[in-house]
Amino acid sequence: MNRISEKLLKMISDFAGEFRGAFNIRENGECVGRRSTPNIRIEAKKDAPGLIIHISPETAKEIVYIPACVTHGAIDDLVYNDFYVEAGADVTIIAGCGVHTDSGDTARHNGIHRFFLESGAHVLYKEKHVGTGTGTGQKRIDPVTDMVLMENSILEMDTVQIGGIDSTVRKTTARLAAGARLTIHESILTKKNETAKTDFIVSMDGEDSAVDLISRSVAKGTSRQDYHSRIMGNCRCSGHSECDAILADQGIVNASPELFAGSIDAVLIHEAAIGKIAGEQVIKLRTLGLTEEEAEETIIKGFLKA
Amino acid sequence: MNRISEKLLKMISDFAGEFRGAFNIRENGECVGRRSTPNIRIEAKKDAPGLIIHISPETAKEIVYIPACVTHGAIDDLVYNDFYVEAGADVTIIAGCGVHTDSGDTARHNGIHRFFLESGAHVLYKEKHVGTGTGTGQKRIDPVTDMVLMENSILEMDTVQIGGIDSTVRKTTARLAAGARLTIHESILTKKNETAKTDFIVSMDGEDSAVDLISRSVAKGTSRQDYHSRIMGNCRCSGHSECDAILADQGIVNASPELFAGSIDAVLIHEAAIGKIAGEQVIKLRTLGLTEEEAEETIIKGFLKA
Numbered sequence: 001m002n003r004i005s006e007k008l009l010k011m012i013s014d015f016a017g018e019f020r021g022a023f024n025i026r027e028n029g030e031c032v033g034r035r036s037t038p039n040i041r042i043e044a045k046k047d048a049p050g051l052i053i054h055i056s057p058e059t060a061k062e063i064v065y066i067p068a069c070v071t072h073g074a075i076d077d078l079v080y081n082d083f084y085v086e087a088g089a090d091v092t093i094i095a096g097c098g099v100h101t102d103s104g105d106t107a108r109h110n111g112i113h114r115f116f117l118e119s120g121a122h123v124l125y126k127e128k129h130v131g132t133g134t135g136t137g138q139k140r141i142d143p144v145t146d147m148v149l150m151e152n153s154i155l156e157m158d159t160v161q162i163g164g165i166d167s168t169v170r171k172t173t174a175r176l177a178a179g180a181r182l183t184i185h186e187s188i189l190t191k192k193n194e195t196a197k198t199d200f201i202v203s204m205d206g207e208d209s210a211v212d213l214i215s216r217s218v219a220k221g222t223s224r225q226d227y228h229s230r231i232m233g234n235c236r237c238s239g240h241s242e243c244d245a246i247l248a249d250q251g252i253v254n255a256s257p258e259l260f261a262g263s264i265d266a267v268l269i270h271e272a273a274i275g276k277i278a279g280e281q282v283i284k285l286r287t288l289g290l291t292e293e294e295a296e297e298t299i300i301k302g303f304l305k306a
Numbered sequence: 307m308n309r310i311s312e313k314l315l316k317m318i319s320d321f322a323g324e325f326r327g328a329f330n331i332r333e334n335g336e337c338v339g340r341r342s343t344p345n346i347r348i349e350a351k352k353d354a355p356g357l358i359i360h361i362s363p364e365t366a367k368e369i370v371y372i373p374a375c376v377t378h379g380a381i382d383d384l385v386y387n388d389f390y391v392e393a394g395a396d397v398t399i400i401a402g403c404g405v406h407t408d409s410g411d412t413a414r415h416n417g418i419h420r421f422f423l424e425s426g427a428h429v430l431y432k433e434k435h436v437g438t439g440t441g442t443g444q445k446r447i448d449p450v451t452d453m454v455l456m457e458n459s460i461l462e463m464d465t466v467q468i469g470g471i472d473s474t475v476r477k478t479t480a481r482l483a484a485g486a487r488l489t490i491h492e493s494i495l496t497k498k499n500e501t502a503k504t505d506f507i508v509s510m511d512g513e514d515s516a517v518d519l520i521s522r523s524v525a526k527g528t529s530r531q532d533y534h535s536r537i538m539g540n541c542r543c544s545g546h547s548e549c550d551a552i553l554a555d556q557g558i559v560n561a562s563p564e565l566f567a568g569s570i571d572a573v574l575i576h577e578a579a580i581g582k583i584a585g586e587q588v589i590k591l592r593t594l595g596l597t598e599e600e601a602e603e604t605i606i607k608g609f610l611k612a
Contacts, residue, residue: 255565260560261581264554264581268579274539275573
């Protein structure tokens with residue numbers, strides 16, 4: 001593993017020189033480290049680039065790390081990772097991604113992740129995305145996440161774009177069986193002339209399934225973010241979505257949250273708010289000794305974490 | 307004017323045998339009554355079916371009635387009405403529409419209304435839509451409403467679909483100059499296998515313009531409603547939209563409210579809620595002596611008027 005990967009890993013996961021437990025590190029399209037554990041088996045796919053990750057029913061509070069790094073331009077990495085989480089397993093999956101270019105060439109990672117949660121499985125899925133490097137080449141991350149939640153399974157997705165990504169298109173779909181619960185927290189920070197496009201499609205197909213979708217955007221510089229979600233309630237179920245955005249400079253946001261009620265027993269709720277930082281908040285923090293910039297920084301950090 | 311028109315007029319406007327003040331009654335594509343007043347001049351268009359309505363600056367608290375009726379099948383009425391509301395005028399425009407067919411042929415009204423509000427003008431625009439008749443022919447009303455609001459003008463639109471319309475596509479656009487204020491209240495009731503499609507596009511282009519868009523839907527039977535709105539804040543302005551729906555039987559609703567913030571000084575807020583009537587509400591009204599059906603009827607009426 002090269003120096004840039006090490007740096008990126010520290011930013012996107014809690015890497016401190018090594019990982020405990022199961023992991024696979026992908027660097028510029030190659031595997032540069034892998035370990036399975038008795039409960040978590042990681043295998044290379046035979047028919048496509050990527051991994052098959054088996055999580056056994058005995059798995060309890062284990063963590064598996066599946067980070068990917070692109071450390072120079074002229075790399076267009078495409079990977080298909082499939083997670084099979086067996087009945088009753090309880091696992092945390094950390095799958096960040098960093099792209100770096102010091103040249104004029106594009107560094108791109110395109111990760112297609114599929115999750116199959118058997119009944120009663122519980123997954124906490126965390127991913128952080130970051131772009132670094134002094135090159136003029138585009139830094140792009142285009143993740144596709146497809147989730148199938150069987151009866152009473154729970155998936156919590158926590159996805160953060162820290163910054164430095166010139167362009168991202170993020171597509172997430174989920175299908176929920178009876179009693180399944182999906183929570184998604186998304187935070188995206190864009191600066192300069194970056195663009196971020198997000199699309200969520202969640203279909204609640206089993207009785208008493210539930211989704212909670214929270215998206216926070218901060219658009220600075222001349223960046224632009226486009227948010228679309230579609231929550232479908234096809235049975236007795238409940239859906240809630242919330243998309244809030246803070247604008248600064250000449251930032252632009254378009255938010256298009258869609259609710260489809262295909263059953264009278266679906267309860268669907270949505271809220272959205274877009275605006276700039278409230279002046280009073282800045283004044284309050286300035287009286288505590290912060291500069292205007294520090295105050296804004298603090299407010300934005302708090303907002304993205306909420 | 308025929309008997310069916312008289313009946314329809316009573317349902318869609320406060321008609322009691324005659325109108326006071328300015329009016330134009332359209333029946334099956336023909337004018338069957340018109341009166342101008344010193345302040346409100348109604349003229350037939352020369353190049354297309356429809357009217358030009360001039361509202362003079364002196365107009366204060368006057369009402370003008372522009373209802374349209376289609377009283378039998380095999381009528382596909384298309385009309386272009388333009389309202390020129392001069393600076394400072396204060397007027398109420400009542401423009402309901404009823405379609406009736408006792409045959410297997412379609413009765414359709416397609417009204418394209420354009421509003422030009424000069425600075426400081428104030429318009430209350432009310433329209434009620436209803437379909438009646440025992441025929442199997444489709445009853446359709448497809449209104450297009452385009453509004454241009456100059457500085458500090460105010461337009462309040464109150465649009466209600468009472469029932470009986472098999473299919474409707476409703477398109478509304480508005481452009482707001484500085485200080486202009488637009489309020490839209492929409493209530494749509496669909497039953498049986500009726501469909502209703504609503505599309506609002508509001509562009510706030512002048513400083514301190516504001517829009518408040520409230521949509522209430524009730525979908526009963528196997529009816530389906532599709533709601534889309536797009537509120538664009540291109541400057542210092544504020545936008546609020548709210549779309550709530552009650553489902554009964556096998557009713558279906560799709561709500562897609564979009565917010566576009568093209569300026570950091572735009573403040574945009576949206577809320578949506580879809581679900582069936584809460585059980586407690588029905589129980590409460592039943593303890594007051596109402597049957598379950600009466601209780602539901604009462605709740606729906608209150609919801610649509612709110």
